[in-house]
Amino acid sequence: MMKELIVKNRSYRRFYGDKKITKETLLSLVDYARLTPSGANRQALKYIVSSESAVNSAIYTTLGWAGYLSDWDGPSEQERPTAYITIVQDKNNKMVTAADQGIAAQSILLGAVEIGFGGCIIANIKKEELLTILNIPEQYEILLVIAIGKPKEVVVIDEIHMGDSIKYWRDEEQVHHVPKIRLEDVVLNYK
Amino acid sequence: MMKELIVKNRSYRRFYGDKKITKETLLSLVDYARLTPSGANRQALKYIVSSESAVNSAIYTTLGWAGYLSDWDGPSEQERPTAYITIVQDKNNKMVTAADQGIAAQSILLGAVEIGFGGCIIANIKKEELLTILNIPEQYEILLVIAIGKPKEVVVIDEIHMGDSIKYWRDEEQVHHVPKIRLEDVVLNYK
Numbered sequence: 001m002m003k004e005l006i007v008k009n010r011s012y013r014r015f016y017g018d019k020k021i022t023k024e025t026l027l028s029l030v031d032y033a034r035l036t037p038s039g040a041n042r043q044a045l046k047y048i049v050s051s052e053s054a055v056n057s058a059i060y061t062t063l064g065w066a067g068y069l070s071d072w073d074g075p076s077e078q079e080r081p082t083a084y085i086t087i088v089q090d091k092n093n094k095m096v097t098a099a100d101q102g103i104a105a106q107s108i109l110l111g112a113v114e115i116g117f118g119g120c121i122i123a124n125i126k127k128e129e130l131l132t133i134l135n136i137p138e139q140y141e142i143l144l145v146i147a148i149g150k151p152k153e154v155v156v157i158d159e160i161h162m163g164d165s166i167k168y169w170r171d172e173e174q175v176h177h178v179p180k181i182r183l184e185d186v187v188l189n190y191k
Numbered sequence: 192m193m194k195e196l197i198v199k200n201r202s203y204r205r206f207y208g209d210k211k212i213t214k215e216t217l218l219s220l221v222d223y224a225r226l227t228p229s230g231a232n233r234q235a236l237k238y239i240v241s242s243e244s245a246v247n248s249a250i251y252t253t254l255g256w257a258g259y260l261s262d263w264d265g266p267s268e269q270e271r272p273t274a275y276i277t278i279v280q281d282k283n284n285k286m287v288t289a290a291d292q293g294i295a296a297q298s299i300l301l302g303a304v305e306i307g308f309g310g311c312i313i314a315n316i317k318k319e320e321l322l323t324i325l326n327i328p329e330q331y332e333i334l335l336v337i338a339i340g341k342p343k344e345v346v347v348i349d350e351i352h353m354g355d356s357i358k359y360w361r362d363e364e365q366v367h368h369v370p371k372i373r374l375e376d377v378v379l380n381y382k
Contacts, residue, residue, distance in 0.1 A: 001192065002302045006223045027378060032197045034377050035348065036297065037312055040258060041357045043372050048379050067231055088379070097314040099335060102293025106227065110301070111193045121228055123288040136379065144290060157226065166232045181234050186225050187218060188239050188279070188327065 005110050007157070010178065012118040013066055014079040015149025021083040021117060023051050026148075030085060032111045033104035039096035045104055045143075048086040048134050058133045059084050063145060064124030068167040081119065081147035086130065088140040101143045112148050119148035161185060196301050198348070201369065203309040204257055205270040206340030212274040212308065214242050217339075221276060223302045224295035230287035236295055236334075239277040239325050249324045250275050254336060255315030259358040272310065272338035277321065279331040292334045303339050310339035352376060 026049040050056055065074035105121050112119055127142045155176040162185035168178045184190045217240040241247055256265035296312050303310055318333045346367040353376035359369045375381045
């Protein structure tokens with residue numbers, strides 16, 4: 001089951017723009033993050049959820065999409081995420097290890113995939129602008145934005161060897177290819 | 192299902208020392224980490240797995256356990272983890288966001304919980320010593336160690352309000368309590 005979720009949980013960047021996600025659903029996903037391990041149980045992370053079109057449109061303008069797809073500026077208006085979860089941390093109570101944010105983000109995304117959604121973790125953010133848009137109090141700093149929606153693209157994993165190009169790409173059918181280094185090469189003591 | 196896994200995936204620190212984990216199982220868990228999203232798909236993380244008693248004993252000596260339990264030095268010899276996965280990154284090809292390590296660790300642990308194991312992410316590591324023990328090439332630096340085994344303790348979540356003590360503790364029955372801040376307080380725009 002986990003294997004299926006892990007494989008299905010790709011970074012999706014095109015969505016069915018008419019498939020809305022309720023605030024309640026977003027809160028249930030944040031609850032997964034809330035219940036995850038946290039370094040020294042510090043729980044430095046806080047969350048801002050958005051499922052409203054106007055706010056989503058504003059958030060969208062602060063995000064950088066798919067660095068390797070140089071001829072693609074991001075999803076068209078009809079294919080944009082229908083929800084966002086912004087992860088911030090308290091500047092006065094920071095994570096003791098940087099692992100916390102990934103633990104939270106992955107828990108949210110696996111939860112989203114389980115109920116038929118999917119998304120993308122975005123770190124390329126105009127943070128000052130987003131702080132203003134979301135009215136985030138000064139004590140917090142932005143770490144990540146998770147874009148969520150009903151995926152409208154096919155993403156496949158291609159096995160590669162260490163040293164091959166790791167740049168993702170789209171083929172003529174608009175299938176998104178993600179090269180992943182084979183297991184033998186990522187485990188230092190595989191043999 | 193994810194909710195159940197998320198709740199069951201606590202930080203476990205006492206294990207059935209006779210419940211071994213095979214190298215094949217560890218490799219299948221690393222495979223989950225390998226297939227997760229990675230910032231700019233950089234795949235900077237590499238893994239060293241250990242399920243052999245002698246190596247496990249050596250790894251154990253490099254780890255710091257449960258900072259808040261000041262009168263507890265870590266699990267007794269009979270209750271130690273029966274496997275470890277050490278996560279390193281290539282110093283010449285670092286993560287573009289620190290989220291990668293948490294994404295990988297959480298994927299490994301959720302996978303472990305699904306098959307009846309559990310573990311703990313440890314960042315308090317004598318890294319120089321562990322580099323030597325595991326013969327890790329100089330190009331890598333240690334980020335995290337994930338201890339894994341068959342959990343031999345009960346861990347419960349206690350809901351707290353923001354500002355309450357977040358220190359985990361053990362009661363007289365040796366039940367491990369983890370205070371987690373309620374959802375209303377971790378979502379900045381809950382209302």
